[in-house]
Amino acid sequence: MTRRLTLLGLALLVVPALVRGLWFYQGVYWRRSPVSTPEYASFTVPLPPLSTAEAPAARNASPGAHVLVDQSHANNFLAAELEPLLREVSAHGGQVEFLTSSDSGSLATRLAAATALVVAAPNAPFMRDEVQRIEAFVGRGGRVLVLTDPTRGSPQYDSYYSDTSTPLDDSSAANTLLAPFEITVADDYLYNLNENEGNFRNVLLTHFAASPLTADLGRVAFYAAHSIASPTGLALIYADENTLTSRTDRGGDLAAAVLAANERVLVIGDLTFLAPPYDHVADNARWISNLASFLLGGEPSRAPTDFPYIFSGPVVVQALGELEMSTDLITALSSLQSALDESGLALTISESPKATANRIVLATYADQEELSPFLGGFEIGLPGADGDPLGTGELQLPGWRTLDASAVGLMLVARNEGQTTLTLIGADASALIELISALATHDFSMCIGQEGIAACATGPADLASLDFAFADNDFTALDGGLP
Amino acid sequence: MNMRAWKLSALGPAWRWVGLALLLAAGILVALLIPRPVVGTIYLNTPIEAVSAREVIAQIDEARNNPRVRAVVLVLDSPGGTVADTEAVYLELARLRGAKPVVSTIGTMAASGAYYLAVGSDFIFAMPTSQVGNVGVIGSLPPRPSVVEDVASTGPYKLFGGPRDSFLRQLEAVKVGFIQAVSLGRGERLMLTTEEIARGEIYLGSDALRLGLVDALGGPSQAAAHAARMAHIAHYAVADLRELAGLPAATFVPFFYMAEDGRATAYPLEAGLFLLYVPPAEGRQP
Incomplete structure (x- = not known):
């Protein structure tokens, strides 16, 4: 009797707590595996691949080599950005001149003295007569290098002071010049999420067509590049299958540099690779040296x-x-x-x-x-x-x-x-x-x-x-x- | 007094019932000392910056230290925020998860840094039209180093923090951490490759479910129920951890750049690295 009463008393004391406990708590939370977090300490900033070889010297210029750099089409670049290329040109006897929209001489007049023309990141269209004269210039043996760049899509000038018409993105403006040569710069950018140069839009390119322009190149880095299409031109530098175009998010047969018009017109989808510090990444210095040779090799017949x-x-x-x-x-x-x-x-x-x-x-x-x-x-x-x-x-x-x-x-x-x-x-x-x-x-x-x-x-x-x-x-x- | 007098059996029948009733009352009183379990709720409906992160971490601390709080629901409606603040909250969440389950629920948006936090929980709910994902990092490049005549400094990057190129590469290193957090958090549930995640896309909640970015469609109540199940509790109460932590009501902290017309843009007020979604409709950066 005494024992039963004691047990009953204990039960009355404990059961309510037990019932309430079980009412609320039906088990014990137990994590099977520890919580994992990223190994932050192991992350390092990706470094650019450096070239293992010095750039070869660009060949000496043809007598009277004269490179005209167009700045009259709302071109969105700084002269300093072209400096590595133009320094190579000058160092080998080439003369470099800039044509700005305020210069007295027109593009046609200044082309008469030039052996090569550089057009970088234009944001204003080329007029019909300009295109015809550049076409004639190329026909006579002049060299034309067109540099476009997805990062230069709009002009950085005050339109109030510009005498140009409505600015275009650089690919559209360049295409007004390139149409006669059957070259089209796409309004896109290339990217590679698999292997890149520090950022998805900085693509490493390892596929080259055989040409003096690509001599001794193993890998070049472009820092945001348009893709370029040409049914008749040579895809000089083209991307691997992991490099995609922003237009379709697909890859395959994407050229970042095209050579056309009897190897006299070279179009490159990037401009930034020319500018320090990118000019010394991978084989870019060698590539720039080859570009200088291309510009110095123009010897147009004269009229x-x-x-x-x-x-x-x-x-x-x-x-x-x-x-x-x-x-x-x-x-x-x-x-x-x-x-x-x-x-x-x-x-x-x-x-x-x-x-x-x-x-x-x-x-x-x-x-x-x-x-x-x-x-x-x-x-x-x-x-x-x-x-x-x-x-x-x-x-x-x-x-x-x-x-x-x-x-x-x-x-x-x-x-x-x-x-x-x-x-x-x-x-x-x-x-x-x-x-x-x-x-x-x-x-x-x-x-x-x-x-x-x-x-x-x-x-x-x-x-x-x-x-x-x-x-x-x-x-x-x-x-x-x-x- | 004789000890025997205290035994129930020594009492008379009437007094026995009185004794039992007293024991029952004592038992009930003891039972009432067992607290009703709480599913604590943390609301994050602002960008993740220093103040909001500090407040969320205070709530996480409260959840970790308060024995009544047996599980936590993180209610997310945020475009993300700064990298360091996001990582700070993420790491505190990881500590909390070691002791208590954490379930996230996504309202309108858990983009970028907010999704970073979501993958730091045990289970993710989203609404069918929630905006989920946007894995990646953004930041405004520092100015090109130059000599500033009126401000003396002791090194070329003292005023600028580093070369512009280095800044771009830092973004990549931060991105790797983000992607690893997604991989660790989602594990085998994730149906996307690393490259697909790195694209930075925003998915609808229903798509996010199919792709393994979230676990189920549902809102806060489902999230609380799931968190309770994980914590093996029932008949729980849901409580705002901000109140439990004794935090004052959230105050407005300017985070986005205000245009001259007083309109808030989607761009951060200050330069830096961000795990942030910037809607394209905002147009150009100011």
């Missing part, structure tokens, strides 16, 4: 309309045959001197200049024998020469009908190992004066042109009377700019 930029050094005037240096002729030559002065070039007169001198040769059609060394390669039939056996007084130009030599003067530009010769041929001294005047005033409105040749109406005749029709011939009307 008379490129005067005075066809010359890169002092010029000697040489009169052939019986041509007299009359007062009128010397006066006309003085106007040429003024034009050459603007380019810092001196003009002298000599009867027997050195063979290596740049020269302006003055002659009449009558000076057949003396002229012959200067006509090589032009395939011109002068009146009374072999091309005019009947002595009709007619002038035969390649791909052209015969012309009346008495009313037409010729300007011929020939380059040979850095030496430039401009040969002016007319019916007489007054015709030569008219040709000189056209050169000095850069007025070629009475001329038609072909590569290296301009045929200009002299005397009382005009283009119409000379039947300078444009159909069925290889000549183009000149208006003071490049053909």
Whole structure:
């Protein structure tokens, strides 16, 4: 009895707590495995891959190598960013000039002096005539390097002070220039989440087409790059399958650099790789050196309309045959001197200049024998020469009908190992004066042109009377700019 | 007094019942000393910055030290915040989880740093249209180093913190930590690869469930029920840990840049590294 009562008492004391405890607590929380957190101490900042070899020296420039850097299209870059490339160009004899929108000379005029053109991150479109002149420049052998960059999508200039039209993103602006070369820069960026250079948009590229431009390259790093498409161009640098385009989030056949137009136009989807410190990451220094070689290798043929930029050094005037240096002729030559002065070039007169001198040769059609060394390669039939056996007084130009030599003067530009010769041929001294005047005033409105040749109406005749029709011939009307 | 007199059996029948009743009353009183378990709730509906992180950590401390609190629900509605503050909360959550279960529930958004915290819990609920994910790091690059004439300093980066390039690479190191936190937190439930996570996408809650970024669709009450189940408690009470911790009502802390027209942008007021979602609708950075 006593024991039962004691147990009952204990139960009455304990059971309520037990019931309440079990009402609320039905087990014990027990974690099976410890909570894991990231091993923060093991994380390190990714470092850039460094090149194992010094960049090779860029080859020496062609005589008169002249790289024009366009800054007239709301270009969104700092000159310092191109410095590693332009330093290479300058160090190897190339001359570098910038063209800004406030410069007096137009792109067309300045191209006349250039052997290569660099267009970086444009944000204003290229006008139709600019495109045509750049196309002609490339056709004559000039090199064009177009650098685009997804980080330069909009201009950093005050539109209030800009005379450009509505700014475009850099790929659209570049495409206005690149359309004739069948190259399209995509409005995208490449990225690689698998293996990159410190950030997903900094892509490491290891696939290269065989070209002097990619010689000795193992890996280059681009710091945000557009993809570039060209049905006819060469995908010079292209991405692996893990590198995707932001446009579709897909990879495969994505080129970051394309070479086109007989290897004269190079388009790169990135600009940042040029700028320190990225210029020394991976094989970028070597790549930049190769780019400098590309720019230095341009040697465009010259046209008379490129005067005075066809010359890169002092010029000697040489009169052939019986041509007299009359007062009128010397006066006309003085106007040429003024034009050459603007380019810092001196003009002298000599009867027997050195063979290596740049020269302006003055002659009449009558000076057949003396002229012959200067006509090589032009395939011109002068009146009374072999091309005019009947002595009709007619002038035969390649791909052209015969012309009346008495009313037409010729300007011929020939380059040979850095030496430039401009040969002016007319019916007489007054015709030569008219040709000189056209050169000095850069007025070629009475001329038609072909590569290296301009045929200009002299005397009382005009283009119409000379039947300078444009159909069925290889000549183009000149208006003071490049053909 | 004779000890025998205290035995129930020594009492008369009436007094026996009185004694039993007293024992029962004592038992009930003892039972009442057993506290009703509490599922503590922490609300994070602001960016994660110094003040909000400090308050959340205070609530985590309260949850850890208060024996009544047997489980915690973290109610998230945040675009994320600073890296260091997020990591501080994340590590405190990890300590708490060693002792008590933590369940997250996502309201409108748990992006970037807020999702960092979510993966630091044992179970994640989301609404079908919650915005979930945005794994990654952002930050404004420091200015290009230059000489500042009016401020003297003792090193090239004293005023700037470091080269711009180094800053970019630091983002990557922070990202690795974030992704590892996601991998550790979600484990085999995660259906995305590391690269897919690193894309920084925001998913709808329903998609996030399919991809293993969250565990179930539901709100705070489901989260509390799940937390209670994990803690093996029933008939629990839900309590705001802010009140239990004795914290004052949350105060507004300016975190985002205010435009000149007084409109708040989605960009942080101060430079730094952020685990933050910045909506694209805001347009350009000020």
